[in-house]
Amino acid sequence: MLNRSNRWAIRNRFLGTAILAAAVIGCAVSAAPALADPTLAGTQIANTASLSFLDGGAPLHISSNTVTLGVDVLLDVVLEAEQASIRPSGDAVTPVGFVLTNGGNADETFALTATNDPASTAIVGIATDSDGDGVYSAADTMLTGTSVTLAPNEHRRLFVLARRGAGGQDATVSLTAASTTGSGDAGTVFAGAGVGGADAIVGHTGGRATAHTLLTTQATGPRLEKSQSVRAQDGSDHAGHGSIITYRLDAHFPGATAAVELRDAIPAGTVFVPGSMMLDGKPLTDAADGDPASFDGSAVRIVLGDVTVTSVRTVTFETKIL
Incomplete structure (x- = not known):
């Protein structure tokens, strides 16, 4: 009891x-x-x-x-x-x-x-x-x-x-x-x-x-917001030769949305910084492999597929000013 x-x-x-x-x-x-x-x-x-023990060399078992x-x-x-x-x-x-x-x-x-x-x-x-x-x-x-x-x-x-x-x-x-x-x-x-x-x-x-x-x-419906920030070689925010531009894409989904894909072309006057793509703060690879991202030499591409819930997905990547 x-x-x-x-x-x-x-x-x-x-x-x-x-x-x-x-x-x-x-x-x-x-x-x-x-x-x-x-x-x-x-x-x-x-x-x-259960309890097991030896009694005079013989094994015994008892239950509680x-x-x-x-x-x-x-x-x-x-x-x-x-x-x-x-x-x-x-x-x-x-x-x-x-x-x-x-x-x-x-x-x-x-x-x-x-x-x-x-x-x-x-x-x-x-x-x-x-x-x-x-x-x-x-x-x-x-x-x-x-x-x-x-x-x-x-x-x-x-x-x-x-x-x-x-x-x-x-x-x-x-x-x-x-x-x-x-x-x-x-x-x-x-x-x-x-x-x-x-x-x-x-x-x-x-x-x-x-x-x-x-x-x-x-x-x-879904909406896409884009922002940018600049980091110069001297630590300032001046946009000049060698400066890094970080682009941020915020994709807002009010509910279920099918077959979602983001694509952003690298702008003229800049080159893509390899290994810089991230999704929701997690790094992505540049190759078309197991993760959602790829870089084809001219644009970044992120395939999110079907979004099932209200959410915001954030993509960032970097380019360098030539």
Whole structure:
């Protein structure tokens, strides 16, 4: 029988492991976050040890008593906006996509709250991507309530249907999902609220998450910004013979973008500095090999492929003034 202090020690280790896993996985999140499958709530973890020894030269084996522990419920949720910004079409209803993931270890119901700022933007309703094609259509199902139930590690795409009001000013559409079992600071315990009367413990995310998308009149596609800096041989920023020009390209992606490639020709009056290309601060090779970059003698080329999330990718390279 485990005493109360032992149960708390085991419970804290269980929560700590879950928080670490969520932190590591959160570094590489995508439109459908991939979470490690947690041990299901209610699972009985049984353990028996053995002892071997010699008795009068004869080997003997004995077993300890078996200790058993039921896994408590972990309350965790991940919610992501599929696009940072959307340009609506007039006053038509705009579907704003979000992906909800149950990061816990038991079936959980999440209460959904859609809000708008300013209030002139109306929330028409929330739909679920019932046909799974990632695009809102008449085939998708409007929620009749304000909650959804997800199995452990299940993803659900939701569309908040919004209509901008008169004036057409920018507006923010937000969606909040909160565990109906409970939410709060990580480690908060809801005694007996879990499967089979087990305790429910709030995980790393607090059992509650909010994501936002901007409805804007501005262009929302990818954009590319270029800047430059000069370093002369004497350490100044004078542009003269032998000075090094560092070019910086910042590629902004508001969401998923397919087949991305950057190309920049080396300007006349300069020569490319070998080995100077970098992507997000990491060095690249000049040859067309395993990394995304290459230099063909006249231009640098960086192939990013499909960009899946809202992000900024930064390329730098150097040329020398002749």
